[in-house]
Amino acid sequence: MSTIVIKNTRVMQTMPPFTVTTDVDVVITDDVIRAVGKGAGSSVQADKVIDGKGKTVIPGNVCGHHHYYSGLSRGMMISAGPQNDFIQVLKEWWWRLDRGLDEEACYYSSLICSLDAIKAGTTTCIDHHASPNYIAGSLDTIANGMEKVGVRGTTCYEVTDRNFGMKEVEDGVSENISFAKSSKKRTLVRGMIGGHAPFTIPDEGLRLMGEAMRETGAGLHLHVAEDKYDVVHSHHHYNKDIVDRLDSFGLLTPNSLLVHGLWLNGKEIEKINEHDCFFAHNARSNMNNNVGYCQHIQDVKNLIIGTDGCGGNMFEELKLAFFKHKDETGSWWPGDYLTALSRGNKLVEKYFDGNFGRVEAGYKADLAILDYQNPTPLLEGNAAGHFVWGMSSNCVESVIVNGKLVMENHSFPGLDVAEIYAQAAKVAERVWKKVDKIAP
Numbered sequence: 001m002s003t004i005v006i007k008n009t010r011v012m013q014t015m016p017p018f019t020v021t022t023d024v025d026v027v028i029t030d031d032v033i034r035a036v037g038k039g040a041g042s043s044v045q046a047d048k049v050i051d052g053k054g055k056t057v058i059p060g061n062v063c064g065h066h067h068y069y070s071g072l073s074r075g076m077m078i079s080a081g082p083q084n085d086f087i088q089v090l091k092e093w094w095w096r097l098d099r100g101l102d103e104e105a106c107y108y109s110s111l112i113c114s115l116d117a118i119k120a121g122t123t124t125c126i127d128h129h130a131s132p133n134y135i136a137g138s139l140d141t142i143a144n145g146m147e148k149v150g151v152r153g154t155t156c157y158e159v160t161d162r163n164f165g166m167k168e169v170e171d172g173v174s175e176n177i178s179f180a181k182s183s184k185k186r187t188l189v190r191g192m193i194g195g196h197a198p199f200t201i202p203d204e205g206l207r208l209m210g211e212a213m214r215e216t217g218a219g220l221h222l223h224v225a226e227d228k229y230d231v232v233h234s235h236h237h238y239n240k241d242i243v244d245r246l247d248s249f250g251l252l253t254p255n256s257l258l259v260h261g262l263w264l265n266g267k268e269i270e271k272i273n274e275h276d277c278f279f280a281h282n283a284r285s286n287m288n289n290n291v292g293y294c295q296h297i298q299d300v301k302n303l304i305i306g307t308d309g310c311g312g313n314m315f316e317e318l319k320l321a322f323f324k325h326k327d328e329t330g331s332w333w334p335g336d337y338l339t340a341l342s343r344g345n346k347l348v349e350k351y352f353d354g355n356f357g358r359v360e361a362g363y364k365a366d367l368a369i370l371d372y373q374n375p376t377p378l379l380e381g382n383a384a385g386h387f388v389w390g391m392s393s394n395c396v397e398s399v400i401v402n403g404k405l406v407m408e409n410h411s412f413p414g415l416d417v418a419e420i421y422a423q424a425a426k427v428a429e430r431v432w433k434k435v436d437k438i439a440p
């Protein structure tokens with residue numbers, strides 16, 4: 001049994017009600033928060049005491065949709081053709097990168113994405129993976145990187161037929177099944193059943209994915225209607241709205257996650273809500289790909305926030321999402337956005353035992369310790385305003401995941417971070433050379 005006590009600190013909840021309590025101790029035993037209160041840690045025999053004076057403890061942030069395979073893509077120097085529409089972006093960039101990924105590249109992508117997330121106070125990443133020339137075993141490689149750094153997560157393989165037809169579909173499905181089953185023995189990572197997007201998955205693929213979901217109990221993780229092309233393709237080839245097509249294979253379950261959904265219609269949003277599915281909004285990625293603004297976010301029941309592979313910094317992502325919403329004359333306030341961000345914990349609870357998302361007795365010890373100096377009063381009524389307008393990843397000093405101090409005062413005990421980055425840069429160079437030779 002190990003006990004950590006954070007002494008005399010301030011606790012701010014990021015799930016409504018956004019209460020702020022001061023001068024309290026946070027007592028953590030093993031992976032669970034045992035007590036939060038004034039003097040709660042005074043009579044506790046602690047293995048580790050953290051001076052929380054002047055600091056603010058918040059629940060760790062959740063990235064509701066990530067692509068760890070993008071880890072080595074920053075500044076990727078390859079010759080690429082025009083990218084005037086979304087399909088060209090995929091074909092010229094992402095679908096070339098993913099074909100260049102091998103085991104070593106996936107592992108280093110996972111390490112650096114995990115480090116990046118923890119440094120930003122993100123304690124869970126919901127990953128969506130693709131590496132068409134290295135499918136079998138790829139999810140274990142991603143999970144090994146997550147666990148090495150100590151971030152919590154889920155991963156899945158993006159089923160698609162876009163490179164090698166039905167063989168590729170079957171390989172993707174079997175990787176999902178095998179990882180969803182074997183990951184139940186892991187501490188920090190679980191499997192979902194992934195799919196790329198309806199326009200690259202034939203009906204037989206959706207049928208196999210439905211079987212995989214029923215066999216493993218895991219939910220779906222799928223891009224839908226990110227660009228209008230996906231919708232048009234569904235009407236052209238299947239004569240169905242995307243959500244109806246998914247429903248016909250029994251894929252809409254309460255532990256499933258649909259991503260983007262910009263071009264879904266009102267009826268489809270209602271159906272997603274009726275089935276209690278999660279829906280991840282990725283504002284920055286939508287802007288980057290110029291696919292439009294997701295007008296339905298205020299109608300989605302289980303809205304969560306993702307980055308779509310643009311890093312794991314949810315402070316940054318939430319600001320971008322909020323300001324884009326304002327730019328689109330949206331009526332939501334910071335509290336609505338912070339609520340959506342913290343709702344990611346509800347998805348986490350579908351895959352891990354325990355309660356997530358509050359710094360409170362009985363909740364899982366996934367939290368971040370911030371060095372945030374508030375220039376104006378920080379209270380329940382304006383905590384979300386402070387989160388959007390003031391707090392940032394620069395404030396993140398230490399991070400605890402599953403009761404383990406994975407980052408202490410900006411450093412990672414037991415990890416040679418500089419060496420990991422140096423090695424990742426070498427691997428990136430090797431992968432870029434490979435990708436440069438891959439035809440779109």
Ligand SMILES: [Zn+2]
Nearest residue numbers: 128223259308
């Ligand atoms: Zn995505």
